[in-house]
Amino acid sequence: MLPKKLYTQGSDESDQNVVSFITGDFSNDGSELDESVLLETIPILPLRNTIVFPGSGLPISVGRSKSLNLVRSLGKKHRYIGLVCQKDTDIDNPEPDDLYHIGVIAEVLRVIELADDNLSxxxxxxxxxxWTKMVQTDPFFVATYKIRDTIKAADDDKEYKAILDSIRDAMIQMLNMLGEPPKELMATIQNESFSNMLVSYCATNLPINNREKQELLNIDNEKDLAYRLLMILNREIQILELKMNIQMKTREDLSQQQKEYYLQQQLKTIQEELGGNTQQIEIDEFRKKAKEKKWNADVAETFEKEVKKLERLNPQSPDYSVQYGYLQTILELPWNEYTQDNFNLKNAQKILDRDHFGMEKVKERIIEHLAVLKLKGDMKSPILCLYGPPGVGKTSLGKSIAEALNRKYVRISLGGLHDEAEIRGHRRTYIGAIPGRIIQNIAKAGSSNPVFVLDEVDKIGNDFRGDPSSALLEVLDPEQNSAFHDNYLSIDYDLSKVLFIATANDLNSIPQPLLDRMELINVGGYITEEKIEIAARHLLPKEMANHGIPLDAFTIPKKTLELMIENYTRESGVRELDKQIAKVLRRVALKIATNEPYPAQLQPEDLKEYLGVQRYTKDRYQGNEYAGVVTGLAWTAVGGEILFVESSLSRGKESKLTLTGNLGDVMKESAMLAMEYIRSHADELGIDPKVFEQWNTHIHVPEGAIPKDGPSAGITMITSLASVYTQRKVRANLAMTGEITLRGKVLPVGGIREKILAAKRAGIKDIILSEENRKDIEEIKPSYLKGLKFHYVNDVREVLEFALLKEKVKNPVDLSVK
Structure with missing residues (x-):
């Protein structure tokens, strides 16, 4: 008899299928069977989850009714039963088809009564x-059967012995992996005398499913059975090793997590003692502010994701400050926060009239916008572009519009801007990244519908850092700016409610795609009367307050203001006038501070003392005593001016045309066109064609230090040449502007309003314009046109017919051909 060993507990109803090591007996003669007591049939005991191998001894719990009937029917002589496992462990009352056909014949050594009518x-x-045929199913199973003999391996089969040794080693390895096994068990397994029972022991205790165990039981060849068992053992050892490795890694990770948690709790306790966890306080504050925001679900989701990212960062990490600044930027933006527009149109008109004198077109456009907004309740804000000379109040108009609409006011200057990132912002991957100026100023305004002034939009540059004007295309397109994308923010922001007002001096330098997105409003220069009113109403009170002089202590009469405007400024706007008033008030402030006497009213004769000698002389019409001198009208960046075109002749054989006066290419081409027209129409003008062969022509435009260009002096040059070649007088107090073609057609030109104001300042009475410029005159206020008479022409012949008198000049040049 062998020492006590380990064996597996079986059951006819238990669902457990694990390796459970308990004590039992494995005897060398365990497989001996007394066939003399066997009958032709044998009672069958179905086992739910246990497969028994020959030589095994184990207890089995019996609880099902048929199983109890079988055990109680056993006598002292007939104690052999057939143990067969059922295919499905979930079936409580199996039928014959639910049982495997191969099992083991076992001897019942002992029956133990248990509580609750159960046996063991x-x-x-x-x-x-x-079993071959089930002859009885009630009260328990009885079947006919046949013994399955096992083909034994030869005693000298070395391969079989090697397989057994491998099984022994594998079993010992598995037992060591599962824990420290008993020394007695290890000694038994290693004992050579145990070799006969080794396969049965291992197959019985191996933790595999019943299907595989049944396959082992079905094998008739002892060597094949051992080989198959060894394969299963090696597989289970590999699985066990993987499980142990996974458990080890999981245990290590868990230990690291526990360590970090412990340290975090310690850190939290220390921080609470020192006044609280600064990082957590900041994050809680972020989330608290986020609840008050009116942003949509997408922004809320992005914000929460970024907050969680901040929570995972170490406060000492460089990325922490970047992430912190980004979240701050998101929270500072006024998502879906708008100020209530003021729809009181009379009040809006009153504010606009109070702050700006004139500008009827601009004021009318703003009032129209307010009216539509009042009726519709919601409207995409238009993009206005105020263009005109400097100093006419384009920028300051934005403040008045913001006050009239009851909106916030922001302004950015685009002059000299080269970097596209100034508009769209920098990506957060760059060190020191910040949002673009658009988003920055929206955050500064605190509302999503401010009046946003884009100053000097015509002075944007571009270089290797990008083209800012192209970046503005999205900003200034009402169809696109509802989802403006800032590179830093990486979230679309709605700019459709913002009222953008762009200002510019010269439309020619603005790219055409950008121009197409804006509604152009011309803010022209002021006439002298308007400048006087602006100075008296706005500039003088403002500068007196700036210089600390009480309003009742000093004043400048309108007559003196008129002289200041004509003799000390030359501009379309009032910026230079503002500087001259400030200069006067500084002298007055000095006299007040030093207790010197000063006049309560600045008289015209005092201007020389306060402003020095006059800087400019008023452009005046110079008469028509000379042939070839014609007055033209020109547009400049500071407004309109009158322009004198002079022509003279000198004898020569080359028929040379000389142009002077710092003229541009377009103006030179106009002079050449004029000369060719005079030559081709010499007969109509009464000019001998041979004159052109014996006289050289010189055209000069005075003030040669000032560059001049453009096509609008075309008819002026033709009139000048026609006058000098015919020696006829030019009509007095006449000025003209218009482009010419080679066939003599007069084309329209721009800057009409500024040119008209310049003509009026110079004392001009008659003005010749292209017929197509009539519409421009009709848009000008009638008060500006008072004292002027307009003559609209389509052809150069009409110009010359009106401009040239029949009368010759005094002392005409003799152009007779020799």
Missing amino acids: IIIQAKKRFE
């Missing part, structure tokens, strides 16, 4: 058998 039997497995 101790069995010793003998030999394998196969």
Whole structure:
């Protein structure tokens, strides 16, 4: 008899299928069967989850009714039963088809009564058998059968012995992996005398499913059975190793997490003692502010994701400050926060009239916008572009519009801007990244519908850092700016409610795609009367307050203001006038501070003392006593001016045309066109064609230090040449502007309003314009046109017919041909 060993507990109803090591007996003669007591049939005990191998001895719990009937029917002589496992462990009352056909014949050694009508039997497995036909199913199973003999391996089979040794080593390895096994068990397994029972022991205790165990039981060849068992053992050892590795890694990760948690809790306690966890306080503050925001679900989701990213960062990490600044930027933006527009149109008109004198077109456009907004309730804000000379109040108009609409006011200057990132912002991957100026100023305004002034939009540059004007295309397009994308923010922001007002001096330098997105409003220069009113109403009170002089202590009469405008300024706007008033008030402030006497009213004769000698002389018409001198009208960046075109002749054989006066290419081409027209129409003008062969022509435009260009002096040059070649007088107090073609057609030109104001300042009475410029005159206020008479022409012949008198000049040049 062998020492006590380990064996597996079986059951006819238990669902457990694990390796459970308990004490039992494995005897060398365990497979011996007393066939003399066997009958032709044998009672069958179905086992729910246990497969028994020959030589095994184990207890089996019996609880099902048929199983109890079988055990209680056993006598002292007939104690052999067939143990067969059922295919499905979930079936409580199996049928014959639910049972495997191959099992073991076992001897019931002992029956133990248990509580609750249950029994436990101790069995010793003998030999394998196969039931062939179930002859009885009630009160318990009885079947016919046949013994399944096992083909033994030869005693000198070295391969079989090697397989057994491998099984022994694998079993010992598995037991060591599962824990420290008993020394007695290790000694038994290693004992050579245990070799006969080794396969049965391992197959019985191996933690594999019943299907595989049944396959082992079905094998008739002892060597094949051992080989198959070894394969399963090696597989289970590999699986066990993987499980142990995974458990080890999981245990290590868990230990690291526990360590970090412990340290975090310690850190939290220390921080609370020092006044609280600064990082957590900041994050809680962020989330608290976020609840008050009116942003949509997408922004809220992005914000929460970024907050969680901040929570995972170490406060000492460089990325922490970047992430912190980004979240601050998102929170500072006024998502879906708008100020209530003021729809009181009379009040709006009153504010606009109070702050700006004139500008009827601009004021009318703003009032129209307010009216539509009042009726519709919601409207995409238009993009206005105020263009005109400097100093006419384009920028300051934005403040008045913001006050009239009850909106916030922001302004950015685009002059000299080269970097596209100034508009769209920098990506957060760059060090020191910040949002673009658009988003920065929206955050500064605190509302999503401010009046946003884009100053000097015509002075944007571009270089290797990008083209800012192209970046503005999205900003200034009402169809696109509802989802403006800032590179830093990476979230679309709605700019459709913002009222953008762009200002510019010269439209020619603005790219055409950008121009197409804006509604152009011309803010022209002021006439002298308007400048006087602006100075008296706005500039003088403002500068007196700036210089600390009480309003009742000093004043400048309108007559003196008129002289200041004409003799000390030359501009379309009032910026230079503002500087001259400030200069006067500084002298007055000095006199007040030093208790010197000063006049309460600045008289015209005092201007020289306060402003020095006059800087400019008023452009005046110079008469028509000379042939070839014609007055033209020109547009400049500071407004309109009158322009004198002079022509003279000198004898020569080359018929040379000389142009002077710092003229541009377009103006030179106009002079050449004029000369060719005079030559081709010499007969109509009464000019001998041979004159052109004997006289050289010189055209000069005075003030040669000032560059001049453009096509609008075309008819002026033709009139000048016609006058000098015919020696006829030019009509007095006449000025003209218009482009010419080679066939003599007069084309329209721009800057009409500024040119008209310049003509009026110079004392001009008659003005010749292209017929197509009539519409421009009709848009000008009638008060500006007072004292002027307009003559609209389509052809150069009409110009010359009106401009040239029949009367010759005094002392005409003799152009007779020799």
